[in-house]
Amino acid sequence: MHVVVCVKQTPDSAAKMGVENGKVTWGEAGLVVNPWDEYAIEEAIRLKEKYGGKATALSMGPESAKEALKTCLAMGCDEAILLSDATLKGSDALATSYALAKAIQKMGDVDIVLFGKQAIDGDTGLVPIGLARRLGWAPLTYTIKIAELDVAAKTIRAERLLEQGRQIVTGQLPAVIGTVKDINEPRYPSFMGIRKASKANIPTWSAADIGCEPEKIGPTGSAMRWPTVYPLPTREGSVELLAGTPEEIATQLADKLLADKVI
Amino acid sequence: MTNKIWVFIEQFKGVIAQSSFEALGEARKLTADLGGGVTALLMGQGVSELAQAVIAHGADEVLVAEDATLAEFRSEAYTAVLVKLAQEHKPEVILAGATTRGRDLLGMASIDLGSGAIADAIALKVVNGVVNATRPVYAGKLLSTVMCDERRPQLISLRPRAFPKPEPDSARTGTVTAVSAALAEDALPTKVVEYVVDENRVSLADARIIVSGGRGVGGPEGFAPVRELAETLGGALGASRAAVDAGWIPYAHQVGQTGKTVGPDLYIACGISGAIQHQAGMRTSKVIVAINKDPDAPIFKLARYGVVGDLFKIVPALSAEFKKRLGK
Numbered sequence: 001m002h003v004v005v006c007v008k009q010t011p012d013s014a015a016k017m018g019v020e021n022g023k024v025t026w027g028e029a030g031l032v033v034n035p036w037d038e039y040a041i042e043e044a045i046r047l048k049e050k051y052g053g054k055a056t057a058l059s060m061g062p063e064s065a066k067e068a069l070k071t072c073l074a075m076g077c078d079e080a081i082l083l084s085d086a087t088l089k090g091s092d093a094l095a096t097s098y099a100l101a102k103a104i105q106k107m108g109d110v111d112i113v114l115f116g117k118q119a120i121d122g123d124t125g126l127v128p129i130g131l132a133r134r135l136g137w138a139p140l141t142y143t144i145k146i147a148e149l150d151v152a153a154k155t156i157r158a159e160r161l162l163e164q165g166r167q168i169v170t171g172q173l174p175a176v177i178g179t180v181k182d183i184n185e186p187r188y189p190s191f192m193g194i195r196k197a198s199k200a201n202i203p204t205w206s207a208a209d210i211g212c213e214p215e216k217i218g219p220t221g222s223a224m225r226w227p228t229v230y231p232l233p234t235r236e237g238s239v240e241l242l243a244g245t246p247e248e249i250a251t252q253l254a255d256k257l258l259a260d261k262v263i
Numbered sequence: 264m265t266n267k268i269w270v271f272i273e274q275f276k277g278v279i280a281q282s283s284f285e286a287l288g289e290a291r292k293l294t295a296d297l298g299g300g301v302t303a304l305l306m307g308q309g310v311s312e313l314a315q316a317v318i319a320h321g322a323d324e325v326l327v328a329e330d331a332t333l334a335e336f337r338s339e340a341y342t343a344v345l346v347k348l349a350q351e352h353k354p355e356v357i358l359a360g361a362t363t364r365g366r367d368l369l370g371m372a373s374i375d376l377g378s379g380a381i382a383d384a385i386a387l388k389v390v391n392g393v394v395n396a397t398r399p400v401y402a403g404k405l406l407s408t409v410m411c412d413e414r415r416p417q418l419i420s421l422r423p424r425a426f427p428k429p430e431p432d433s434a435r436t437g438t439v440t441a442v443s444a445a446l447a448e449d450a451l452p453t454k455v456v457e458y459v460v461d462e463n464r465v466s467l468a469d470a471r472i473i474v475s476g477g478r479g480v481g482g483p484e485g486f487a488p489v490r491e492l493a494e495t496l497g498g499a500l501g502a503s504r505a506a507v508d509a510g511w512i513p514y515a516h517q518v519g520q521t522g523k524t525v526g527p528d529l530y531i532a533c534g535i536s537g538a539i540q541h542q543a544g545m546r547t548s549k550v551i552v553a554i555n556k557d558p559d560a561p562i563f564k565l566a567r568y569g570v571v572g573d574l575f576k577i578v579p580a581l582s583a584e585f586k587k588r589l590g591k
Contacts, residue, residue, distance in 0.1 A: 013520050013540050017404040024405065035521050093380065094373060120402050120520060124382040129338065129370040138452040139338055139371070142363050157456070161515070162363045163468065164275055165460040167335075171453040181521055182514040223379030223414040229400065229407045232546070239553070239569040246580035249570055253552065254584045256568060262529040262550045263472065263496060263585070 001053035001151050003112045005044035005077065006100060006127075007037040008119040009061055009068035019229055024121075033068045036116030038186040039179045043146070044114050045076040046184065051151050054078040056107070060088060060099060066202050073197035074189030080200065085207040087214060092222035097130030099217055102210040104135060111151070113176045117142070128178040138171035141178035264352040264440070266302040266324060268293050269416075271345065271359035271368060272317055273336070274307055279316060281428060281469050282360025286421050287321035288429035289387060290358055296389035297355060302326060304348065304442075306341055308334035311439070318437035320429050325437060330444035335455040336364045342371040343445035349376060354416045356394055361420035362468070369418040379411035380418040385425040385547075394419065402520035402543035423468045424526045425547075467516070467523045472498030472531075473548075475518055477541075478505040479534015479555060479574055486512055488578040489533050495582045495591060501525070501545075503535045519544035533574045537562025554578065 011017070015029030033041070041057065048055040057072030059065045060083040069080035083103050091099065104110050113135075118125035125141075132139035140158045144166065148157040154173040159166045161180050189197070207217055215221060240256075242249045257263045268290045273280040290301040300323030305313060307329065314325040328344050345368065349357065357372070359365035361383040373380035384396035385406075393410050394417050400407045411417045467473060474493035476486050486500070493500045501523075502516040518525055520540035530548035535541060537553070537560055545551070546565055553566035554574045563569045570577050585591075 011401070013402070014538075016539060017401045019405060024401070093370065094377070097374065121400065123398075123400055123402060124370075124380075125366055126370040126373070126380055126382055129367045130374050133342075133371045133374040139367065140453070141338075141367055159459075160363075163280075163466045165458055167458050168456040169453050170456055175452075180514075181517070223373070223377070223411050224381065224409055225412060226407050226409040229405050231405055232403070237567065239563045239566045241563075241569045241571060243571075246572070246576040247584070249572070249577055250580040250584035253568060253570070253581060254588050257529060257550065257552075258588065260550055260567075263589075 001047065001051045001111045002107070002109045003044045003047050003053065003055045003114065004104060004107065004110050005037070005040045005055065005057050005072065005114040007041065007057055007059045007068055007072060008034045008121070009059065009065040010034040010119055010121045013120055019231055022229070024229055031064060031067065033071045034116055034119045036118060036120065036181070038116070039181055039183050040114040040116045041072050041075055041077065042184045042186040043179055047112065047146070047149070048078070051149065056081065058083065058100070058103060060084070060096060069202050070197040070200065071189060073200050074193035075187055076193060080202045082202055082204045083210070084204050087207050087218045090219040090222065091217055092224040093124055093126035093130050094223050095217045095221035096127050097134050098221065099207065099210070099212055100127070100131050101134035102212050103205060104131070106205070106210045111173050115176070115178045117178055117180050128176055132176035135174070135176065138173070138175040140169065140171060140175050142180055143177050144180050144182050146177070264302060264324065264326065264348070266300045267297050267355040268299065269302045269304060269354040269357045270322065271357065271365060272303050272305040272313070273360055273362060273364050274305070274310055274313060277310060277313065279313055280360050280362060282362055282365065282421065282423040284320045284428045285423070285426040286358040286360055287317065289421060289426045291321040291429065293356060293387065293389065293394070297392070300324065302354070304328070304345060306333045306344060314439045316431065318435050319431035319433050323437045325439045326442045327439060328442045328444055332444050332446060332448050332451065337451060337453055337455065338367040338371050339451050339453070340444065340446055341368050342375065344442065345372050346375040347445045348442060349416055356417045356419065359420045361422045365420045369420050373418050376416065376418070378414040378416055378418060380420070381409055381411065382420050383422045384419050385422050387419070393417070399524070402540070403524055403546060404539070404543050422526070467499050467501060467518065467525050470499035470525065470527050472496045472529045473501045473518070473525055473527045474498055474531045474533065475501030475503065475535060476506055476512070476533050477503035477535030480506060480511065483511045488575060488582065492531065492578050492582045492585070495585050495589070498527070498529070503538070503541050532562050532566070533578055535562055536560040537565060
């Protein structure tokens with residue numbers, strides 16, 4: 001079985017984000033594997049360990065995204081591929097899902113593509129469902145458990161975490177699976193894994209390598225524009241500290257919250 | 264079906280999602296700039312009786328697709344209906360709630376329609392006939408203005424509770440038109456087997472009041488007073504990542520960057536220091552109350568009311584007080 005996990009390199013979730021001259025900044029914080037993707041990477045490795053075959057990590061991004069791919073290799077992915085090209089820059093979900101679909105099609109033998117729920121930079125969560133549509137594969141977004149997988153029969157039974165609870169679905173492979181946090185506990189890269197990954201030669205595929213039509217990628221292939229990014233307005237006012245015995249505090253707070261009409 | 268603004272009405276077991284009503288309210292506001300009326304698309308099985316409530320909340324026309332293949336939301340089946348109708352009637356804007364279903368539906372439809380999807384908008388404004396949407400990025404640490412200039416329709420999901428729910432007007436009138444499903448069962452790659460629904464669970468995204476516990480609750484048992492206060496107030500129980508990662512409470516309760524993003528009227532943080540990742544998930548709450556032992560905890564910078572003290576003394580006192588006030 002061939003499992004592909006799509007990852008993105010993002011600023012560390014602890015970073016203090018800012019905007020300078022219209023560009024997003026994250027201070028001294030490093031770039032990491034998108035935290036949601038760690039669960040998808042772990043699931044890819046577990047599937048490979050359980051059912052055999054291989055796990056490939058795929059990232060679309062700048063050259064620096066190879067560091068994120070090295071983390072995938074260090075955790076236990078077998079191969080990694082960087083999809084990188086100046087013409088892919090500025091792609092929205094429409095164009096990104098197109099390019100990823102082209103890369104998956106080039107691999108040819110993929111049974112499952114895994115994603116984290118969303119990337120913590122753009123936060124759209126649109127690429128997994130878009131890729132499923134592009135490929136015409138079963139869309140299993142918000143998956144919290146892969147309950148059964150029959151590689152020979154190419155069937156899957158998954159549990160999806162929706163607003164009202166868990167939805168149990170069955171589907172046919174190939175499938176695109178979006179994961180949520182509770183699906184597993186991601187492992188740490190092993191010492192051996194880190195050593196192996198540091199020496200790995202990660203191939204880069206260009207837009208031409210995967211047969212992208214130039215008008216379907218980058219700003220031309222995108223429907224969306226996001227010309228302005230700005231910091232949140234600061235919350236007005238300062239905290240009003242309440243003091244006294246617990247009962248006195250409770251009385252004061254109840255008065256205030258009822259007056260604010262939030263209860 | 265000639266209206267320019269459409270709204271996807273999400274229902275689960277015959278109950279319309281709050282975010283769909285909020286989208287209807289926002290659709291009506293858009294008609295002031297874009298003209299025309301509001302068309303709503305309602306799908307399911309045995310759901311036609313919900314059409315009147317959809318009209319009362321702002322629709323002029325309701326398209327109802329009823330079929331066994333639509334009984335449960337499946338993105339492929341629902342997308343096929345939406346895309347077919349949109350290709351025929353060419354709406355300018357399609358709104359939905361930014362729920363798991365609304366996000367998937369619009370994301371999938373955007374591929375078929377070759378247009379742009381905007382996920383999780385918190386404000387809309389029409390500029391030169393184009394909807395400019397404000398949406399949080401970097402987990403709410405920054406905001407971005409996004410738009411789909413040329414391609415149509417503009418597919419926009421609205422964050423639950425970011426827009427007011429309109430008051431229903433039972434005197435409103437509108438038309439109800441039946442439309443058909445677009446795919447047969449054997450063309451669908453997934454089947455819904457069952458739901459495991461937690462009847463007692465209040466969805467964090469829809470909650471008006473959230474009471475959350477963090478590292479300061481000290482263990483699974485420490486959530487008992489926090490849970491009691493949430494129940495007293497009819498609110499939902501939240502948690503910080505620290506408490507979830509410690510295994511004290513399931514992930515479904517997590518508020519923050521790798522959990523849920525919420526915006527209730529009242530957020531009471533008990534024993535939560537307020538790491539930047541937690542703030543990202545709750546800072547749009549209308550009123551924030553912080554209860555923490557550490558007077559330097561960052562949560563106090565966000566809070567309107569703060570109590571520096573022991574949550575195990577303060578929280579039970581609050582529950583007792585509210586039980587009295589609310590006559591429970």
